[in-house]
Amino acid sequence: MSYNRTFHSVEEERQYVKEKLAASFRLFSKFGFNDGSAGHITVRDPENKHHFWVNPFMVHFSQVKASELLLIDEDGNVLKGDYGNGINGAAIAIHSAIHKARPDVNAAAHAHSPYGMAWSTLGRTLDPITQDACTFYDDHSIFNDYTGVVYDDSEGDRIAKALGNNKAVILQNHGLLTTGQTVDEAAWWFIAMERACQVQMTVESTGSKPLLINAEHAAHTQKQMGLPEIGREEFKPLYDMITKEQPDLLK
Template identity: 35%
Template sequence: MSKTFTQTKEELVGKAKKQMDTTFGQGDWTVRQKLALTCRILFEGGHDSGLAGQITARATEPGTYYTQQLGLGFDEITASNLLVVNSDLEVLEGKGMANPANRFHSWVYEARPDVNCIIHTHPTHIVALSMLEVPLQVSHMDMCPLFDDCAFLKDWPGVPVGNEEGELISKALGSKRALLLSHHGQLVAGDSIEQACVLAELFERAARLQLLASAAGDIKPIPEKLGKEAHDWILRPTRSAITFAYFARRVLKKHGDALA
């Protein structure tokens, strides 16, 4: 008889976590390369909406962060054409200008020292859900990294280029990792680039599943205890790194120039 058949779930979970952490590394990409890969991953995942949306990550100096040039689509971002800006959106490295809507990123970074990457996009199914003015419902195991971790801003603040919008959005996000903005799109605030990228992809899929399920009937909730258990099991740094690496390998088959 197998020696693990008598072990408790808690013991097996702990063993699996330890094995994952010792088996898998965090990847060898630079911050710039991970951001460029994130742009291409999200492009392939349906997050592109013309020039709308911003992807940022903290840079080396306090109060500064990387972002893409205004005028370039997600499918055009490379490691070398990213900008470094300060909280006033003044360009410190690179050419061109940042999207003025990055202002609310500055507010989120100021309010959340734990956040190292922010993704804001307008993907189809999230936008469709936002038009209904209803919160995200997480009712499937795969989507549980967003379980009780997605806030909702019902009142559309308008074009997010002012400090008023930055204050409103950062307060609506609170301590959570995701935010659904009515009549607008989504925001993800991650501990790492890898985590933020994975959550953004899950967010769009969760919105799609919600629209499909609600068209067929009433969505049934999952037990809170089990939802939180799945949230903590899936949303681990090593798991995010493994998933991001898979997304990167897949996207590099079509977007080999991203790392340049």
């Protein structure tokens, strides 16, 4: 994983990754991305790339701690952690398929955020109307095959296919899903994409048609704003803020 730091043991790296994952859930809660039991973020284990860490089911994002995360395999078997509340079947179906299809993806984030859900009902990709929206220019897609709550592995496979080589996919009538080489990246792209949805919906609610950034400049901006290292950098101040504000997440 591309964290640009040296670890002295796999245990040290694992703890670091788990702390970043727990912080991501706390941030999602702070930004209002909670919707009952829905939502999940996963990150590969640094030792076994076919295992990944995920949030315990039925635990509010605001209560997630690094020590309470679950380690599961690609078939949804719990290898470490207390799963007394069960496992989120949708997390297994969606994330397992993505991790299998995309070896370059170490983390994936999905939640039922307000603007992401609202925008998903339009069945459209985001337009390059702002500098920030260009982060996703020609780098996100639509999954337009909604058939209900995702518990079937075949639907997870179809979502992974719709994602393709992009960093994000809009799940029509459902919400957003973002990926990254690190959990920092996946979480930041989700936050940024939710805001892009909010901005475009706000602009379009005025009844005016937003002016688009031309394709050449949008593509150039994407290369400036949409790189993995940018996602990690943008996540850092949020991580510093939430760990200072809620240090119990590191336990």
